[in-house]
Amino acid sequence: MYHSLGPSLSCAVLCIVVSWCSPAVSLNNGLGRTPPMGFNTWNYFACNINETVIRVAADRLVTLGLADAGYTYLNLDDCWATRARDATGQLQPDPAKFPSGMQALALSIQQKGLQFGIYADAGLFTCAGFPGSRYHEADDAALFASWGVDYLKYDNCFSAALDVQQRYTAMHDALNSTGRPIYFSMCEWGVAGPWHWAASVGNSWRTDADIAPSWDSVLRCLDNGAAGLARFAGPGGWNDPDMLEVSGIVITPHAGGADVGCQDGCRVLSAFRFVWPLKCPDTAAGTSSSPRCFLHQVMLLLTASR
DSSP states (O other), X not given: OOSOOOSOOOSOEEBOOOOOOOOOOOOOXXXXXXXXXXXXXXXXXXXXXXXXHHHHHHHHHHHTTTTTTTOOEEEOOSSOBOSSOOTTSOOOBOTTTOTTOHHHHHHHHHTTTOEEEEEXXXXXXXXXXXXXXXXXXXXXXXXXXXXXXXXXXXXXOSSOGGGHHHHHHHHHHHHHHHOSOOEEEEOSTTTTOGGGTGGGTOSEEEOSSOOOSSHHHHHHHHHHHTTTOGGGOBTTBEEEOOOEEOOSOOEEEETTEEXXXXXXXXXXXXXXOOOOOSOOOSSOTTOSSOHHHHHHHHHHHHTOOO
16 A cells, blocks of 8 residues: 555455566565465455454355355455554564454465465554564564464565665565565565565566556556556566456446446456455445446456467
């Protein structure tokens, strides 16, 4: 995320990484041979996450058939920790939100055939003001590995712009030192042109600022943060123009792609792979179909073979 955000107005958040299969020199940690697909909590739940939300999300990924279709990552975003580290300097999951602890939660997710992702920040604080990982990279990476984390989204708030490569490389080295393969998602918003250097550091790199629930924002992410970058992507390292928003819209079948019936008319490119949200309001403003019909149509698209 780019700023500390309030509760999302979005009806849906879809976890995507745009990919073009052009050869590139990529991080060789055995992960990200294809773009990761799954569900990230931020754009729908923001800081309103807890153990129940995550367990229900895991169940829905499985029962809706999304896990079988490849949507296997279930990623916690910001606000999972307490506001301060413990007396030994370790991050702590908020005990009110996650009473079972992260290791038990990760195991329960993995037992469903899913993979568990978590969030941290390369600055002194996360975007929502929780403890960051700067100068704690080794400790935090070891802690994540001990919990069984499979994916790390690493944000860029409360940090100096001039040392981006140094900070992200520090976490790359710390993750590698744990001996556990952890997908490294670099969320530095494209500020330092990561497509030029990040392939040897992370498995994906954000290419632009945060997406918002509007078609103008989707276009910005594509035009500013994706156009012309295909040659930098390939197995092991992918361009990431952020999650795809589907907010109060209707997706209908259309020859050659999928039209998105948002207020100003738009199209979802087939290059995006995404996940249906876990719940939706009883009415979806600006749409002509019920949430039940919306879900059915979206599921047809999500589970299509191409």
